[in-house]
Structure formats: structure tokens, C-alpha cells
Amino acid sequence: MHDQSRPWTDTSLPAEQRVALLLSAMTLEEKVAQMVQISYSTVTPDEADRWAKLGAGSFLHTLGDNARRLQRLATGTRLGIPVIFGIDAIHGHAIHNGATVFPTQLALAASWNPALAERMGEITAREVAAEGLHWAFSPVFCLGRDLRWGRIDETFGEDPCLAGKMGAAVVRGYQGSDPSDTDRIIACAKHYIAYGESTGGRDSYDSPVSMRTVRDVFLPPFEEAVKAGCETFMAGYESVDRVPCSAHGELIRGVLKEELKFDGFVVTDWSNLTSLVKRQRVARDAREAARIAVNAGNDMIMTSPEFYEAALEEIRAGAIPLDQIDDAVRRILSVKIRAGIFDNPDKVKTTPLAEDPLARSAEAVFNCERHRRENLEAARASMVLLKNGDVRGKPALPVRARGDAGDGMAVPPSRAREVRTIAVIGPNADSVRAQFGDWTFFTHPVPHLDAVPSFRVITMLEGFRALAAERGVRVLHDKGCDIFDPDNHTIPRARRLAAKADIVFVCVGDTLVQTGETHDRADLALSGAQDRLVEELSAVCSKRGIPLVSILVNGKPLEFARVVAASDAVLETFNSGTEGGTAAAEIAFGKYNPRGRLPISFPRKTGQLPVYYNQLPGWHEGSYHDCPGDPLFAFGEGLSYSRFRYGAPRLSSARARATDTIRVSVDVTNSGDCAGTETVQLYVSDSFASIVTPVKSLKAFAQVDVPAGATVTAELALEVGSLAIVLPDGRKVVEPGEFDILVGHDSRSGSLASATLTVEE
Numbered sequence: 001m002h003d004q005s006r007p008w009t010d011t012s013l014p015a016e017q018r019v020a021l022l023l024s025a026m027t028l029e030e031k032v033a034q035m036v037q038i039s040y041s042t043v044t045p046d047e048a049d050r051w052a053k054l055g056a057g058s059f060l061h062t063l064g065d066n067a068r069r070l071q072r073l074a075t076g077t078r079l080g081i082p083v084i085f086g087i088d089a090i091h092g093h094a095i096h097n098g099a100t101v102f103p104t105q106l107a108l109a110a111s112w113n114p115a116l117a118e119r120m121g122e123i124t125a126r127e128v129a130a131e132g133l134h135w136a137f138s139p140v141f142c143l144g145r146d147l148r149w150g151r152i153d154e155t156f157g158e159d160p161c162l163a164g165k166m167g168a169a170v171v172r173g174y175q176g177s178d179p180s181d182t183d184r185i186i187a188c189a190k191h192y193i194a195y196g197e198s199t200g201g202r203d204s205y206d207s208p209v210s211m212r213t214v215r216d217v218f219l220p221p222f223e224e225a226v227k228a229g230c231e232t233f234m235a236g237y238e239s240v241d242r243v244p245c246s247a248h249g250e251l252i253r254g255v256l257k258e259e260l261k262f263d264g265f266v267v268t269d270w271s272n273l274t275s276l277v278k279r280q281r282v283a284r285d286a287r288e289a290a291r292i293a294v295n296a297g298n299d300m301i302m303t304s305p306e307f308y309e310a311a312l313e314e315i316r317a318g319a320i321p322l323d324q325i326d327d328a329v330r331r332i333l334s335v336k337i338r339a340g341i342f343d344n345p346d347k348v349k350t351t352p353l354a355e356d357p358l359a360r361s362a363e364a365v366f367n368c369e370r371h372r373r374e375n376l377e378a379a380r381a382s383m384v385l386l387k388n389g390d391v392r393g394k395p396a397l398p399v400r401a402r403g404d405a406g407d408g409m410a411v412p413p414s415r416a417r418e419v420r421t422i423a424v425i426g427p428n429a430d431s432v433r434a435q436f437g438d439w440t441f442f443t444h445p446v447p448h449l450d451a452v453p454s455f456r457v458i459t460m461l462e463g464f465r466a467l468a469a470e471r472g473v474r475v476l477h478d479k480g481c482d483i484f485d486p487d488n489h490t491i492p493r494a495r496r497l498a499a500k501a502d503i504v505f506v507c508v509g510d511t512l513v514q515t516g517e518t519h520d521r522a523d524l525a526l527s528g529a530q531d532r533l534v535e536e537l538s539a540v541c542s543k544r545g546i547p548l549v550s551i552l553v554n555g556k557p558l559e560f561a562r563v564v565a566a567s568d569a570v571l572e573t574f575n576s577g578t579e580g581g582t583a584a585a586e587i588a589f590g591k592y593n594p595r596g597r598l599p600i601s602f603p604r605k606t607g608q609l610p611v612y613y614n615q616l617p618g619w620h621e622g623s624y625h626d627c628p629g630d631p632l633f634a635f636g637e638g639l640s641y642s643r644f645r646y647g648a649p650r651l652s653s654a655r656a657r658a659t660d661t662i663r664v665s666v667d668v669t670n671s672g673d674c675a676g677t678e679t680v681q682l683y684v685s686d687s688f689a690s691i692v693t694p695v696k697s698l699k700a701f702a703q704v705d706v707p708a709g710a711t712v713t714a715e716l717a718l719e720v721g722s723l724a725i726v727l728p729d730g731r732k733v734v735e736p737g738e739f740d741i742l743v744g745h746d747s748r749s750g751s752l753a754s755a756t757l758t759v760e761e
């Protein structure tokens with residue numbers, strides 16, 4: 001039975017009717033309060049309580065008892081509208097010390113596996129929901145194209161197709177088929193739009209791109225978010241061609257809400273409203289900023305509490321039409337209903353933790369066994385073997401213990417290099433912070449670099465130690481050098497260890513303050529004496545005829561040219577989360593056949609940026625006098641212990657119309673000696689168009705498991721509509737003519753075989 005005095009709580013009524021009933025019961029003040037989101041980390045507890053009593057629609061960065069207290073106050077108000085709690089669960093619910101820390105989005109993108117991303121989303125949702133929170137500010141649908149930008153680690157890489165598919169999978173994972181289910185939360189597609197394109201890679205500056213480019217390059221991933229039913233969007237900090245995102249009516253109200261029919265709500269980013277006045281200076285004061293933001297289509301205002309009074313004054317003065325406020329509040333309340341916040345008692349936690357008999361069992365989901373197992377699988381699938389050269393007639397990797405029969409190995413043991421002693425060296429060999437990357441309890445809601453994880457983290461060193469111990473292999477360890485200190489006086493100690501080992505693993509990369517939000521870099525060269533460390537170890541290893549393997553632990557691509565040249569093998573692990581060390585050790589010991597592929601291109605030098613693969617063609621091969629045109633490692637690259645060969649791609653039809661879907665099949669043969677997983681990539685190149693089009697663009701991909709010696713046919717669906725281009729006047733059209741369909745292992749032209757598709761009028 002519902003509360004008769006609150007007819008909107010009648011669950012037998014359609015949601016729209018319930019929202020209409022509630023809206024009609026609300027005062028203007030209550031409506032505007034719903035549009036306010038308060039950060040618990042920037043107000044005093046008393047202020048937070050005052051906002052809850054005023055009916056603030058949402059809080060962010062509130063955990064545990066604080067959230068429960070605020071919910072108690074909110075549900076105790078005249079209308080009792082529950083608060084929606086948002087949290088930056090960016091790669092797991094990692095702000096909560098104890099929850100699962102997954103590989104970052106960039107790492108996960110290297111799996112090219114949307115199903116895996118969906119499971120990660122589902123697990124994150126479970127942990128966030130167990131905390132009594134409802135809403136993750138994730139996934140990030142921005143593209144990572146200027147690598148100086150600090151937030152590259154938060155993206156799914158440089159490509160719109162891959163980012164859209166991975167992001168949509170996370171949305172499905174969070175929300176499930178019904179976000180009101182106890183274990184589900186709602187997603188937030190951010191940061192709308194072209195955020196990663198901001199000038200010079202400087203976070204939150206102007207993104208000097210045209211609306212044509214926005215629609216062509218940056219909108220498609222966000223369209224996937226809408227199609228996946230993503231309940232909320234976040235407007236970015238930056239301006240797009242000088243119009244602040246939060247003031248961009250054409251993009252929010254026009255494109256997102258009217259054209260794409262997005263029916264959820266839009267939240268600003270942190271203090272965007274304040275910034276319209278103080279930084280971007282397009283509004284004289286808070287009142288004008290409130291009017292601009294509401295007119296543009298923002299529904300909820302994050303951490304600019306001055307919005308409340310300012311908006312009320314503007315509405316009373318007739319400057320903000322009431323129907324815009326009603327539309328914003330209707331959207332917020334509808335999402336709250338769809339998210340189960342009104343109706344599912346599990347979603348409205350008000351009992352203090354100590355008195356809640358369910359709190360314990362809820363907490364038991366954090367890092368539980370299944371979550372750790374799935375996390376390990378995500379870490380394994382996210383690692384990319386970039387180089388595996390021969391040393392004395394054998395590939396550098398994998399290794400096995402001398403005398404080990406090779407049980408559980410993914411490769412024939414005879415292929416593995418026998419070792420008795422390994423050295424694990426480097427500043428990132430045993431660094432939880434470097435391995436986690438941004439957006440964990442180390443960095444948010446306030447930085448705590450000295451925090452101690454309340455759960456077991458498997459660093460690279462620990463992963464190697466554990467596996468080595470099982471196999472009777474000895475592990476030597478030294479930090480080698482500090483990640484910042486250019487002084488190399490500790491390197492001789494590391495050299496001495498290398499002289500005692502049968503193989504050397506050196507873990508280099510970056511650490512927290514060099515990556516993440518507000519940590520852009522002008523120079524992507526490795527800091528401190530890291531290059532020097534690798535080169536000196538390389539000298540020892542070559543002299544002794546043993547391999548040097550570099551394990552990269554980094555938020556984003558850096559200048560790894562010297563490391564790669566000095567190493568026999570290179571394994572990219574990015575920020576691999578809690579289980580990263582196990583995954584890397586399993587790959588090194590041949591227990592897992594690597595399958596990750598780069599979701600982003602690696603530059604030879606910072607000055608070569610941008611190096612993304614889908615560039616527009618120019619003259620002279622894009623090379624500089626002092627740097628070749630191609631990247632150090634290209635989008636899509638990654639090795640396996642298997643060897644794959646491709647046949648010629650076959651099209652279900654060589655001619656098609658814009659509305660058709662073509663099937664593209666290709667035979668993939670594993671000519672290696674162990675089963676492996678290959679990611680088949682399909683790129684398209686427009687032979688001729690009315691405007692300049694990218695040299696190639698990814699349009700589809702598929703993963704196939706291929707047993708040793710076998711041939712498997714990969715089938716990919718190509719929607720001809722995806723070949724559309726956006727003309728300067730904004731129209732999106734598929735122009736008739738010929739397209740090269742390029743299928744193969746990675747984005748480098750040499751690895752792709754082609755067929756021709758003719759699109760008819």
C-alpha cells in the first residue's frame with residue numbers, strides 16, 4: 001500500500017503520471033533544490049545537512065554513515081524525495097578503500113572485449129549499490145588523442161568505434177535491463193563533448209573544433225551511450241569552439257535531447273556554473289550563469305550551490321521560463337523512479353551502519369572472490385605484448401622453471417625459456433599507486449597518497465614472487481632507481497642483481513602525480529633515470545646473453561622508444577588494478593597467452609603528437625625532419641604466443657545501399673603451436689569523397705579463439721550507414737562510390753588485406 005498523502009508513491013501508476021503528480025505538489029523552491037548537487041567533500045557536515053533538509057536532489061562523494069544520515073534527512077522532508085548519490089566509480093568503486101580496483105578504462109579498452117567491460121560494469125554496480133549509492137560518473141566516452149592530456153587513462157583510447165562499443169558495454173553492465181534492481185546503478189556518459197581535444201592537451205581549455213568535427217568524430221561514441229539507455233550525461237569543463245559546454249544549447253538541448261532523443265538528465269561537471277562567471281567569463285554573475293545553464297539544457301548543477309538562490313531570482317524575474325525548470329525536474333525525478341530510488345527499499349539506506357544488520361553482508365561483496373577472479377581476467381586480457389624478440393634462438397618470453405613439466409601452461413613447455421633465478425627491478429615493480437592510477441582512495445575525494453589499502457594488492461613484484469615460489473624459482477628485487485630522481489647512483493646495485501639472474505624484468509612508467517586529472521604533461525619522456533636504468537640493465541643482459549623484459553606500468557603512452565630499443569621483450573600493463581601482478585606474471589610464465597591490443601597509438605616523441613591512426617591524409621607521409629611519420633606502436637597492435645595469418649576478406653555482397661548491413665568474413669589461421677585469441681579488425685577507407693576523409697577508420701572488430709594449427713572464419717557485420725561522413729553543413733550522408741574494406745591484425749597498412757565495396761545511389 002502506498003502512502004495516500006503521497007499519491008506519486010503509487011507504483012501501479014505509470015511513471016510519467018507519478019512524476020506529474022509529484023511535480024504538481026512541489027513548490028518552486030523544492031523544484032530548484034532538486035537541481036542542486038552538493039559535494040560532501042567541500043561543505044561542512046552541518047551545511048550538508050541543511051542542503052538535505054532543503055531537498056537537494058543529489059550529493060556526491062558521500063560514503064557510509066554520512067550518506068545514510070543525509071538520506072534520513074531527505075526522506076524526512078515534507079515530500080520525502082530521496083537523494084540520488086553519485087560517486088566517481090571510474091575503474092571499480094575504487095574511492096572506497098576495500099572495493100575492487102579494476103584496470104583503468106584505457107587498460108580495459110586494450111582487451112577489445114565489450115563483454116568483459118560489461119561484467120566489470122556489473123561488478124562495480126554491485127559494489128557501489130552495496131554502499132547505498134546509485135550513480136557512477138562513468139563511463140568516459142571522450143577520445144584520447146592528445147597524449148599530453150592527463151586524463152588519457154580515463155578514456156577507452158583514440159577510436160570512436162572502440163570507445164563507443166566499450167562504453168556502451170559498461171553502461172549495460174551498470175544499469176542491466178532494469179536499473180531499479182538492487183544490484184544495479186545508473187551510468188553517466190561524460191564528458192560531453194570533445195573534452196580530450198582541449199588546446200595543447202591542457203585540461204579544460206577550449207577545444208577548437210568545428211561542429212562538423214564534433215558530429216563526425218566525437219559524437220558517435222556518445223550516440224552509443226544514448227542507444228544503450230544511459231540515464232545521465234555530464235557536460236564537460238571545456239568550451240567547444242569558444243562556447244562553454246555548459247552553455248552550449250545547440251549541443252545539449254539541440255543535439256542530445258532533441259535530435260538523439262536522450263530522455264535522462266544532464267548534470268554539469270564540477271562547478272561549471274561558477275566557472276561560467278569566474279573562468280570562462282560568459283556570465284556577469286550567478287544569476288546570468290544560472291539562466292545560461294538552464295537554457296542550454298543542464299538539469300542538475302554540480303557543486304555550484306549559488307545556483308539555488310540565483311535560479312530562484314531569475315525565475316521570479318521571469319528570465320528562466322518555468323517549463324524549463326519543470327522539464328529538468330521531470331527528468332531528474334523520472335531517473336530516480338527508473339533507478340528504483342523511490343520504490344526499492346534496498347536503494348534508500350537510512351539506518352546507521354552499526355544498527356543495520358544488512359550492512360555487513362552488503363560489505364561482503366567488496367573484493368569478494370568472484371570479483372577478484374573477474375578482475376584478474378580483466379587484467380590478463382588488458383595486457384599487451386608489444387615486443388618479443390629472440391635471444392639465443394628462443395623468444396624472450398615465456399619462461400618456465402628449470403625442470404617444470406609445464407602443467408597449466410598455455411604454450412608447449414619446450415618453447416619456454418628455462419630459468420632458475422629471475423630479477424624483478426624498477427621503480428614500478430612494487431608500487432600500488434602506480435599500478436592503480438587515478439581515481440582511487442589515494443586520490444579522491446581528497447588526495448591521500450599515504451593511504452594504506454585495506455585489502456591485498458598484487459603488485460608486479462608480488463605476482464612474480466607468488467608464481468615463482470610455486471615453481472621453485474628464485475626472485476631478486478631492487479627498485480633500481482627512483483621514478484623522479486635523475487640521479488642514477490642506485491643503478492649499479494640493480495646491475496649486480498641482473499648479473500645473477502637468468503632473465504631480468506624491469507618495471508618502468510609513471511606514477512600518480514604524472515597522470516590523471518589536473519596532471520597534464522608537456523613532456524612524455526620517462527622521468528628520472530628510468531631510460532638509463534633500462535639501458536644499463538640491457539648492457540648487462542646482452543653481455544650475458546639473457547633477455548631483458550620491460551614491463552610498462554603507466555597511465556598512458558609515454559616516450560618508450562629508448563626502453564623498447566634496449567629491451568628484448570616489452571609488456572604494456574597500463575594501470576592494471578588489484579590483480580595486475582598476477583596477470584603479468586602469468587603471461588611471463590606462459591600460463592596465459594597474451595591477447596591485448598593497443599587502443600591507442602604510442603608516439604616516438606612528444607613532438608610527434610598527435611599520432612592517432614585515423615588522421616586525415618596530407619603530403620609527405622606526415623614525417624618530420626627529425627622523426628618518422630609512423631608511431632612507435634600503432635593502434636590495434638599487440639602480439640600473442642600464437643601466430644596468426646589472414647586470408648582475403650570476403651563480402652556478402654560487393655554492392656550495397658546505405659541502409660544495408662554487409663557480412664564480412666575472413667579466415668584466420670593459427671600457424672603457431674598454442675591456442676590463441678585474435679582480434680580481427682575491420683577498417684574502411686573511402687576511395688573518394690566530397691571532403692577529406694581519414695586514411696582509415698575502424699568500423700567493426702571481432703574476437704576469435706583459434707586452436708593451434710586451425711583455421712577459424714571470423715564474421716563481422718558492417719553497417720553501411722557507418723560509412724557516413726558529416727558534410728560542412730552538418731548533414732550526415734553516405735556518399736555513393738567505392739570503399740576499401742581493410743581487414744587484419746592492426747591499423748598498420750602492411751597488416752591489412754582489402755576488398756572493395758561499392759555503395760550505390
Ligand code: BGC
Binds near residue numbers: 088137269270517
Ligand atoms: C571531473 C569529473 C568528475 C567530477 C566529480 C570533475 O573534476 O571532471 O569527471 O566526475 O569531478 O568528481
